[in-house]
Amino acid sequence: MSTSAAVQPSYGTRSFALLPSVGKVARVVLTYGVLVLFALAMIMPFVFAVANSFKELPDIAANPMRLTPGVRADGTPYSWTLQGYERALNTQQINFPRAIFNSFFVAIVVTVMRVLFNSLAGYALARIRFPGRGIAFAALVGTLMVPGIVLLIPRYLILRQLGWIDTYWALLVPYFADAFGIFLMKQFFESIPREIEEAAEIDGASRFRMFFVIILPMAIPALTAMAIFAFQGTWNDFQGPLIALNLNRDLYTLPLALAFLRGVTGDAIQWDLMLAGSVITTLPMAVIFFIFQRFFIEGVSYTGLKG
Amino acid sequence: MAVAAPSVGKRGGFQLSAKGQENVAGFLFILPALIIIVIFIFLPLLSAFLISFTNWNGLQPPAEAQNVGLRNYERIFGLDGTTVVRDEFFVAIKNTFYYTLGVVPTQTALALILAFIVNQQFLRFRGFFRVAFYFPSITSSIVIATIFLWLFNRNGVINGVIGGVASALGLNYTPVTWLNDANGIIHNFLRLFGLTARTAPAWMTETNILGQSIWQWISGPSVTMLAIMLLAIWTTTGTMMLIFLAALQDIPRQLYEAASVDGATRLQQFFLITVPMLRPATFFVLTIGLIGCFQVFDQIYVISQGNPAGTTKTIAWIVFRNLRDSQAGLGAALAFVLFVIIAIFTIFQRRLVGKTVQQ
Numbered sequence: 270m271s272t273s274a275a276v277q278p279s280y281g282t283r284s285f286a287l288l289p290s291v292g293k294v295a296r297v298v299l300t301y302g303v304l305v306l307f308a309l310a311m312i313m314p315f316v317f318a319v320a321n322s323f324k325e326l327p328d329i330a331a332n333p334m335r336l337t338p339g340v341r342a343d344g345t346p347y348s349w350t351l352q353g354y355e356r357a358l359n360t361q362q363i364n365f366p367r368a369i370f371n372s373f374f375v376a377i378v379v380t381v382m383r384v385l386f387n388s389l390a391g392y393a394l395a396r397i398r399f400p401g402r403g404i405a406f407a408a409l410v411g412t413l414m415v416p417g418i419v420l421l422i423p424r425y426l427i428l429r430q431l432g433w434i435d436t437y438w439a440l441l442v443p444y445f446a447d448a449f450g451i452f453l454m455k456q457f458f459e460s461i462p463r464e465i466e467e468a469a470e471i472d473g474a475s476r477f478r479m480f481f482v483i484i485l486p487m488a489i490p491a492l493t494a495m496a497i498f499a500f501q502g503t504w505n506d507f508q509g510p511l512i513a514l515n516l517n518r519d520l521y522t523l524p525l526a527l528a529f530l531r532g533v534t535g536d537a538i539q540w541d542l543m544l545a546g547s548v549i550t551t552l553p554m555a556v557i558f559f560i561f562q563r564f565f566i567e568g569v570s571y572t573g574l575k576g
Numbered sequence: 577m578a579v580a581a582p583s584v585g586k587r588g589g590f591q592l593s594a595k596g597q598e599n600v601a602g603f604l605f606i607l608p609a610l611i612i613i614v615i616f617i618f619l620p621l622l623s624a625f626l627i628s629f630t631n632w633n634g635l636q637p638p639a640e641a642q643n644v645g646l647r648n649y650e651r652i653f654g655l656d657g658t659t660v661v662r663d664e665f666f667v668a669i670k671n672t673f674y675y676t677l678g679v680v681p682t683q684t685a686l687a688l689i690l691a692f693i694v695n696q697q698f699l700r701f702r703g704f705f706r707v708a709f710y711f712p713s714i715t716s717s718i719v720i721a722t723i724f725l726w727l728f729n730r731n732g733v734i735n736g737v738i739g740g741v742a743s744a745l746g747l748n749y750t751p752v753t754w755l756n757d758a759n760g761i762i763h764n765f766l767r768l769f770g771l772t773a774r775t776a777p778a779w780m781t782e783t784n785i786l787g788q789s790i791w792q793w794i795s796g797p798s799v800t801m802l803a804i805m806l807l808a809i810w811t812t813t814g815t816m817m818l819i820f821l822a823a824l825q826d827i828p829r830q831l832y833e834a835a836s837v838d839g840a841t842r843l844q845q846f847f848l849i850t851v852p853m854l855r856p857a858t859f860f861v862l863t864i865g866l867i868g869c870f871q872v873f874d875q876i877y878v879i880s881q882g883n884p885a886g887t888t889k890t891i892a893w894i895v896f897r898n899l900r901d902s903q904a905g906l907g908a909a910l911a912f913v914l915f916v917i918i919a920i921f922t923i924f925q926r927r928l929v930g931k932t933v934q935q
Contacts, residue, residue, distance in 0.1 A: 527716075
């Protein structure tokens with residue numbers, strides 16, 4: 270009796286709440302209103318850019334606000350076109366197909382090497398006791414403090430000294446390891462129970478076998494997250510290639526090619542070509558993002574908390 | 577040995593050789609990454625520091641550059657009596673300052689508000705909103721700058737939207753030349769009250785402080801810089817929101833339950849639980865926001881190259897421009913000045929967060 274009495278009122282308020290108060294409705298409407306507005310603000314620039322990249326150049330100039338082809342002054346309609354893409358891929362000013370290749374080549378090589386180097390180093394810092402470990406760790410912490418822009422001239426200096434300016438080496442090797450990734454891996458390896466390694470050790474496995482056969486397969490989620498960060502960072506990097514490449518435009522990656530095209534056209538920017546180039550540059554990252562969104566979102570939360 | 581290191585005692589009788597093996601393995605594991613970081617971060621930083629005391633032009637072999645002592649640093653701060661480098665440096669300081677002052681509070685506040693909204697329990701499609709807000713962050717800065725360059729051009733979408741809204745309200749809108757407008761927005765605001773360079777009092781227009789009059793110092797960011805600031809806010813707010821959201825979701829629900837059992841109101845819960853629990857995330861967001869703003873470069877490169885009238889010259893931009901214009905020694909010195917500025921802010925933040933964590 271007492272229980273039903275306790276339950277009864279709550280049913281009562283519930284059914285009462287079916288006629289929701291104005292305040293609650295207002296809150297829901299406001300919430301979705303604000304969120305949809307912001308989501309539109311974030312998405313619409315891309316929607317405009319993608320839609321216009323499939324329009325004719327005069328149409329882009331005359332009707333940028335239209336998401337579909339517009340109408341000429343004489344009443345004839347414009348049509349959808351791939352002209353922008355054709356012009357981007359065939360422009361004489363820069364070898365755009367080669368830039369696509371360069372971007373993929375550089376991003377893939379850097380990603381593979383960075384995953385390998387970072388996980389090796391992260392494991393050593395997490396699990397192996399060796400002399401100099403403290404110094405190595407301190408050195409890495411130090412590099413986290415160095416802002417990218419400060420490295421602009423130093424990097425240029427060392428690449429010149431090595432004779433690597435205008436070579437692939439300059440786009441690849443400096444990015445084979447990074448302190449942030451090493452910390453991520455170190456933290457991950459520290460979370461693996463020690464017993465697993467101890468069991469392997471009793472079986473007589475060497476550190477190398479243990480790492481590659483037992484530990485690394487367990488680290489696939491962490492490796493995936495790091496691979497995504499590495500790929501994204503390399504794919505989007507502008508300052509690195511800007512410094513590393515001086516005269517050899519054949520090695521330009523996509524961001525550099527886009528910035529170059531903007532530069533050579535001055536104020537007479539060919540927007541069909543530039544928008545098409547932007548879409549081409551974004552597409553691979555967008556595909557990766559939609560496949561692996563969970564890793565991106567979790568990754569950011571992770572950097573936020575550990576920062 | 578076994579006694580001195582009881583923690584490795586489990587490993588049994590092979591202590592010494594096992595220890596030796598461990599050392600070798602440790603070195604070999606960390607060596608590749610360490611070599612990369614030493615050669616491409618430490619060594620370059622060290623040599624660039626040395627180069628900042630020379631007149632290296634960036635093209636000759638560095639050994640051929642002449643030692644000029646502190647000359648580059650003296651020129652930056654105008655201590656050698658010359659003003660060209662100093663004036664440009666302080667213009668860049670001013671521009672970077674206004675940029676940061678506009679971007680950091682705005683993106684932090686927006687991100688915080690959005691995080692609260694997305695965190696509400698009744699919300700559906702949370703995943704969609706998170707993805708939508710985060711998408712700009714994964715896009716190349718050059719692509720975003722290109723798209724904004726297009727959106728903000730005189731006949732572009734932004735002017736189209738504003739014009740559309742204005743005409744719907746029955747107002748007149750003269751399209752703004754966003755990307756070629758050197759007028760400061762504070763100057764524009766003061767003009768509404770009749771205060772211009774001509775009508776401003778003499779003490780404002782004639783006092784020269786580090787190369788600019790007081791009137792010039794209070795210009796605010798130029799209209800073009802404002803467009804770049806909007807770009808920055810648009811790009812980073814999503815990331816910051818995710819950081820706040822993670823922090824919000826990390827607050828143990830029991831805290832709120834206990835508080836409401838104790839009779840705390842919603843408002844009290846907000847100020848006594850949510851605000852203090854969000855403090856580390858807030859400091860983190862403010863710091864990475866500051867550091868990012870101090871380094872703004874890619875967008876400037878694509879959109880304005882320091883123009884119009886030098887109003888989008890930032891510290892990072894003049895570092896690069898000096899390298900490009902065969903003044904790499906001076907550029908390196910500027911980079912280290914920027915490094916010190918950033919380091920001061922970072923250390924300051926670490927201190928603050930350290931204190932809050934200890935509390």
